[in-house]
Amino acid sequence: MIAEEENKKDEKNEKLLVDLCEYYLLLDNRSSSELILICVPCLVKAASNKENSEEVQKEVEIALLALSFVGIWKKIDRELYLNEITEIIKYHQKHRNLTHLAYLLAWQFLVSRFCCERSLEYVITYELHFAREATRELNELIKCVDWKRKQEEKEEKEEKEAKDILALMGWFEPLEYFLDPYKIGDKEFVGLVGSIVQVLRATKENNGDANCVYTYFLRKIVENGAVKADDLLKSGTVDIALEELQQATLNNETVLHCLLFLLNLSWRLEKKEKDEKEETKRKEMKRKALEKTEEEGFEDIIESFPEILVEVQFQFGFRFPFIASDYFVNT
Template identity: 50%
Template sequence: MGYFKRLKNVSDFAFDYSTLKKRFEKMVIEEEKKKERKDEKLLVDLYECIQLHNTRPASDDFLSVCVPFLIKVALNREGNEETRKEVEIALLTLSNVGQYTHIEKEQFLSEINGIIKHHQAHHNLTQLAYQSAWQFFVSRLFYDESLEDIIVNELHFGREAASEMKELSKSVSWKRKKEEEEKKEEKGALIIGRWLYSIEYYLSHCKMWNGEHSELIGCIVKMFQASRDNYKEIHVNCLYLFRKSIEKKNVKIEDLLNEGAIDLCSDEMKRSILNVGIAWECLLFFLNVSMRLKEEDDDETKEAKRKELKRKIYEKMEEKGYEDSFVSFYGVILFLHGEYQDDDLSLNVEDYFANV
């Protein structure tokens, strides 16, 4: 139950207050109190049952014991199928240790670093296990910015996330028929959704940027295009990531332009007039484009580059008939403003089109 809840990102708040959780916790305490040799397999099973269902942050005392046990399981590099499954569940459980939970680096850094590097060299983990290892690691950025260099430049998160999503996309029936839409969700699509979730963490808390990230933006563009018809959640999450990207100063507008994100967002505005959430994300995306493009620079070279970029984006918008698209949306701006109660929505909307 916990495995599929985590894979599908489903929360069950009732578990936090259930007698079942209390029973599991009592069993953990009883086992840990034993002076003779403890049943580590039982403890790991109990830790996984509790942590896979948790919706609230676990206590520091629980995690200080639970995390080392789970990492010990995840370090097992035997090649048989049973071991790979045990490693997958251990890493999936660790990925549920949220970003707001502080864990000392000494408890995980060298081990998780080693797990990721070993997989990059030998491809010993399942696709879900590898994604889960990254999700656990990236979530630690919330409390420790010193992990940035390892994540970005040593382990190459941008390159790896893009590569994994490309591989997973091969197993997804993007063009499935309408009558198949209600059938069982494909595991590849679910893991892609988890990668997008990890990328959101990454964009929110990582200030570093390197050349690999344009590949990551390009991959999100491809996921956005592929998921449009039959995978709405992935489609909307990709759009949300475009907006998160433009909000971050370390993400270059050139990457969003060259990889096609700006084209896609402008196209989406023309076809999404009935979807308030998508309209909202597109408008916020272009509001942030506007604000970023108006940031003048004292460096003459950088300033010339900014002006050239503004010109390119203006020409693209003009070529696509963006003015007509904007006019069609202007009537719903007040509705969106009332729906979301955000004072920033109407700020500079017209200014973008007048001064870009």
């Protein structure tokens, strides 16, 4: 039906074509390359509607949602989407015409293309300022959600708040696509790390899943060197990792992310600098990090985890140093 509608020689039913493309992408994650060539430009065009009405906002949301279902490894020519999706994001940055969820979905689609199209890095990072926008959105969404609402009230959340929570958690997906071991970030990532810390503080008593997601992100940040060690210390990442390790309801995956975050940070602080000024700075950072771990009782925390460390190693196939507690404490 999509192909038939697209190939009509007389006037097409644009609304029908949009609906068919949405249904197809939402229901079939193995979408064919031939139909992708029809669906992507059709839905990008639908999402470009700038009319400021509630009905149009919902239509734009659904079109962007369908686009976000396109597989990350599907190769799509830039000509089919890049100018339009860039314009959608830039227009929102200036006029704030999209919902939080729609804006996230636009980014999800664009950043997911980064997996196959590494040349998009400049557009995403420096033209559209991905890290800056993610920081701003997270800061706004934290304020939109009533995290202290009682459980029975949460079950009857208003639609808007439910969407805001979905958007808040959803930012993890494009962040994960964009951050890999070979990606070096820029200064805007420093502010983003601070926002992640704020999200963790806001959600840790209400949503354990969120903590696992965002501790994983902090781990990725320190692993790929996107943020300097001193900026990590200043933004409160060490504090939040230690606080997470002291939670009574901690799950093994969060333990893994927190320990690997601290492990990688310690490795970076151990690496001596050739420049005398930078070496003095490194020693001072290491001293501050050590004082922080001593203040928070890090040694006691690690030594109380022998069984959990064994389980973490078994579950995730990760091998910590032979005597894990001694290694972490001494480093």
